[in-house]
Amino acid sequence: MNNSREKTLYLRVNKREAQELIDLISKLYPNNKMLNDRYKIMKGRNNIFFPLKINPNQIEHLKQQIKGKLHVKVVKKYGEKRKDYKYKTLEEALEGKIPEKYFDLIPKSYDIIGDIAIVEFNEIEQLGDNERIKKKISMAVIEVNKNVKTVYEKIGKVSGDYRTRELRFLMGFKKSETIHRENNCQFKLDIEKTFFTPRLINERRKISHLKIRKAETIVDLFAGVGPFSIQIAKLHKVKIYAFDKNPHAYEYMKENLQLNDIRGEIFPFNMDVADLINPHNKIGIKLKNKVNRVIMNLPEHALYFLNVACHLINPKGGIIHIYLFSEKPNTIKKAKKKFQEKIEGLNYYIDEISRAKIVKSYSPKSNMIIIDAFVRKNQTHLKGNFK
Ligand SMILES: C[S@@+](CC[C@H](N)C(=O)[O-])C[C@H]1O[C@@H](n2cnc3c(N)ncnc32)[C@H](O)[C@@H]1O
Structure with a gap:
């Protein structure tokens, strides 16, 4: 792949004038490296060959500067690449x-x-x-x-x-299958069959390093191959219920549980989370009103599934980490407003927003926003601080 011999441009100079040429080049182009350090300098019987960066304007400029002073010629010849050279860009x-x-x-x-x-x-x-x-x-x-x-x-x-x-x-x-390493965890996945973005590395670090209480019950509604769940369970002794409707993501998530040393427990499910509010759904019944924290990483439709989060979350209070797309400008303000309207429509209210920020630009017209919110059910008899 990396041919060590190929034709490139050299500056041929008589051995006696080589030092003079180098001095001139470093004076003329102090910050801009004229010589190509990807190739070895070559020696002939009478000449030395300095490899040149291929920049026609610069080469022409150099020729003009040298004209009449030194016996130098630009030649094309087979060069030898330095074995230790690594391309940077x-x-x-x-x-x-x-x-x-x-x-x-x-x-x-x-x-x-x-x-x-x-x-x-x-x-x-x-x-x-x-x-x-x-x-x-x-x-x-x-x-x-x-x-x-x-x-x-x-x-x-x-x-x-x-x-x-x-x-x-x-x-x-x-x-298309690979193993991705992130924040001391490993994730096996297929880039064609499952969702995964390395661009959320900081988000996953941030969420997994929050103060999460021992024995919290956490739900990862759109878990994918498990990056949020696994990174949290790696650091905290918690119970995480991780859902994804994509059977491939679910299979990889199960494999990833084996690949990583985790302190907490993760229970993976291959199902549509909309079913959790079905009165006959066993896991929905088990988790109803019991959950302390819900992760919602499905920015296109997260608001639509807020009813599922509210169904699960402890009415006395729980945390929702919700990712949303929001139109520019004032993306954070708009996202907060949409979230507030939706949560109030579900008979919940926002007690506190601990974080609302732009995660990344999603398109020329929209950003991805994260909102970390502590929410409670509208019941006046539920008194006390449950944070
Ligand atoms: C944006 S990806 C996020 C995956 C993961 N949280 C991550 O960070 O890589 C959303 C995931 O939600 C899953 N999903 C979409 N709708 C769902 C639903 N109704 N129920 C369960 N999973 C769903 C998709 O299969 C996908 O894996």
């Missing part, structure tokens, strides 16, 4: 490999889940020659990230009940 890895017009279109960021990278190329669609450029960029992703073995392209949006995304295999080992 995609731009660097792609230098000389794709036409310059594509450089602005190199993705600024991409997700890495385990050893799989997921890249979004929306802008490249505007130019021809897509497939070849996408493959080159994928190769660069592998070269820059030594742990990445496979590259996929995002095709569609996260959609459907299981919140999965259409992906297309591009480069590397053809596989």
Whole structure:
């Protein structure tokens, strides 16, 4: 994959003038490295060859500066890459490999889940020659990230009940299953069959490091492969009931319980949480009014399922961690208002909001918001502090 010999540009200089050339280059370009440290400097019988960064304007400028002073020539020859060299950016890895017009279109960021990278190329669609450029960029992703073995392209949006995304295999080992490590936990998952985003790493750290009382009963309504539940149970001796209707997510969640050392107990369920309010649903009956904390990580529909959370939560008080999408501007204010209206419609009220903040920008028009709220049922006879 990483050819150690390929043609590149060199500055050929007579041995006697080599030091003078280096002094001149460092004087002319003090902050901008002209020489390409990816390749070894080569020695001939009378000449030394300095590898150049491929930047036509800069090379032309250098030629003008040297003209008449030193006997120097720009030549193209086979160079030897330094074995210890590691590309730092995609731009660097792609230098000389794709036409310059594509450089602005190199993705600024991409997700890495385990050893799989997921890249979004929306802008490249505007130019021809897509497939070849996408493959080159994928190769660069592998070269820059030594742990990445496979590259996929995002095709569609996260959609459907299981919140999965259409992906297309591009480069590397053809596989969609991986093990992702996050906050000292491991998560086995299939990027095509289950939802997972590494972008919530800080949220999961934050929630799992909250002051959670021993023996709390917690419900993770949209648990996926288990990242919130497992990270909480790793640190706290609690009972967590973790639900997901996607059978693949449920199977991986069960495997992930085995992969991680946890202090608490997790009970996984493969079901639609809407069924929890069914008067004949056994687990719904068991948990009704008993739950101290509910995690709701389904931003598109979380408000719709607030009735389920209220059905489970202790009427004397409990905490809801709810993720919502909210339109810009004033996203936090709007999200709080929607949450308050909905919870009041369910005969509950907000005692305290301990956190309401933007988690990330979701689209040009909306943000993802987290609200951590302590809620109670509207019953005047329920007195006392249950926080
Ligand atoms: C946005 S993902 C979050 C997964 C997980 N919490 C995480 O952080 O990776 C939402 C999950 O909810 C599940 N889901 C959607 N609707 C559901 C429902 N009605 N009942 C149970 N699970 C549901 C989906 O299958 C998906 O795994």
